[in-house]
Structures are given as C-alpha cells and as structure tokens.
Amino acid sequence: MTNEHRPKIIPPLLLEKLALNHLSASEQKYLNTHWSESEQSAALNKLHNSNREILATLPVEVITPNIELRLKERAQVRPLRGRSRYALAAVAASLVLFFTWKNRQSEYSEGDILLKGSVPHITVYRKLASGYEHLKTGVVAHRGETMQLRYFAAGYPYGTILSIDGSGKVTQHLPAEAKDSEALKQQGEVALPFAYELDDAPMFERFVFVVSHKPFSIQPLSASLHSLYLQGNTETGALQLPPDSIQYSFVIRKK
C-alpha cells in the first residue's frame, strides 16, 4: 500500500460496492493501493452501522408501501405517445388524472411541501436544563429523563402511539385514554400534550406509531405488542397491524 497521492476519502461509491461485494478487480486493486485492510474494514463497519440505523429510522414496512403508492400514482399519469384517433380523449383523461393528483397534493398547507408521500414518523426530544435535544432511534437514556413526543402524520388521518418497555408493560400515549385511533392533525410535527418520564423498567422502551386511512381499535395492537414480549422479540418484532395501516418504531435504550 502506498500513501503517495492518496485521496482524502475512500470514494463513497467504491465503499458501497465493497460492502455489496460488487467491486471490479481494478477497483479493488485501487482500494488496496491506497488504503490498508484495516482501514477498509473500519470504513465498512461504519457503513454497516449506518445501514442498520437508517433501516431502523426508515423501516422497510413504512417505506415500501410509500414507494409502491408513488409508483401507482406515476403510472396513472401517462405521457402521450404518437397520434391516434383517441388523442383528444387521451389528453383529456390525462389532464383529469393529473389535476386530481395535484389537488390531492394541495390539500395540505403550502409550508408542508414535503408532506405528500413523506414518511409518517415520531420524533423524540429529551428535555434538558435549557431546551430540548432531538434524539435518534437507538439513543441511550436514563430513568427519570423526560421525553417529548411529536408525530408527523404524512397525510394518514388516523393513528395511535403506544410504547412497550423491557418488562412487557404497554403504555398508551395517543390518544390518552380512548379505545379507538386518534384523528391525527396534519400540520407538520404535532406535539403530544404531555411529556413522558422514563421509569426504571429495564433495557429499552419501544415507541410505536401506527397510522391508517381508516379508524381502528387500539386493543388488538396492545395485545400484539405484548405478545412480542412473550415471544422475546419486543424490540424488533413485527406487529399485527390493522388493515391498510403502517407503523413506525422508535427505540430508546435504557441505562
């Protein structure tokens, strides 16, 4: 390995290819020329950790339906190709579909330009002596710390926020007490009215935000969460969701 004329960083695309075992022989030779095996290994570890974090923050079960929906919407707006006897009707139909699509986007306020098709999620803030700290999933927190939860509905009209801790206790955060899903507000991030103090339950607290286009009962979700605990799969297990719904999870690790 030589450090002469060594680039500042491993080119990101080459690192991604290395992670997926897609490097060509010449690309691998280039990496080996400028970076040691341990340097490449360290960079790969960092990338794999990043992958885990991203998939936890933007989980498959949330993103895949969004992509599917966008593909369907895109397929409905077709460009005209060539001339035909039905060109005028095709143009009219396309315009109707196009403006229908656009009108669905304009339901929401102008400030929420990313609202349509964005990911429903919750954000968690830790209360500090002066202000709040925005947390990422997987963060470590301690008993007694106060958390502020906010949700982003991304156009889904109904939802609930539950949590389950390492001892299997399920807590309902939204709605506070009702048995059915809450009618979600759509104006950006919406803070829950009450902060939440972490108790001394062990290991972690998993917050789950379930959203749907239809109202749903919360009790089956609570039961599903608890059954994950009984199976020993609380932190990452898949919930039994109501029809046409998706979920987003946020995990706080406890010390």
Place this chain on the structure above:
Amino acid sequence: MTLSKDIIKNWYETHGPMVYRRCRTLLRSDEAAAEAMQDVFVEILRREDSLTHDAPVSLLYRAATNVSLNILRRQKSRSEDADGSLAERIAKAPDFENALVANQFLNKLFNRTEGSTRVMATLHLLDGMTLEQVAAETGFSVSGVRKRLRSLKEHVKELETL
C-alpha cells in the same frame, strides 16, 4: 408493469440505505433525503430494464446523485461550507444536457449509460473518483468525461486544472 411488493422490498432493503446516505450527503437534510430517496426508487423501478441491470448499485447511486442535484438546483442559495457550496455550484451550473439532446440518439445507439455532466463533476470533485473511474461508471471515454467537465469550468473553479 406492476412490481410485486417483494421486489420493491428487496430493492429497498439492499440499496435503500445507500441511496438515503447519498441524498443526505448532498442535500444535508434528513427529511429531504428521505423524500428524495423514495423518488429515486420510483424513477428506477418504473423502468422495466432496471430490474435486470447488471450494476444496480451504480445505477441507483448515479440516480440518487442526479435527483439530489436537481433538488439543489431548484433551491435558493444558502451559505455553505466548502463542500456544500461545491455541490450547489455543480447543481446550478448552466444546463448543458439540453444542448446534448442530439447525442441521446447516439447514447441509445451505442447503448451508453446516460451521462449527466453534473453527476460526473460530483463523482470526480466531491467523491474523489479518478477520471478513469468516472468514465467506467458513466460509460464514456476518459476524454469524453474530461471534455464534459471542462464545459463546467467557468462555473466550478475546481475544474480549472483539467
């Protein structure tokens, strides 16, 4: 073409973090990156030949770069550190692609990868890839890459040494 959920799921699981990372690097916003990432997958997966592409990693990486640069291009300028301003300057450089529309026929004729000049500049200047590596990624010759990058010199001073 209707894609199965499994195909979308597999593509996202395998390549989603890479695409998100790329978008986040250029857009410097988690939310914008999440939005752009989904647009990238829609752009790629709606093309039937994408599913059998022999280098989906490269295809998605270039698409993520292109989508992000287009977003930067539409944004208002903001004060940046050196890397941010470089990405913006590349994104906002005059549109040479329209001038090369005629060459799209040649691209298809010779089955060349669509080569965006801005993507080439990003690969070379931001990512540190050599001209040979950029050429290999975009399907152009080294001299073709150099020629394209020179066309941006006036607006991206880092290309002056080419």
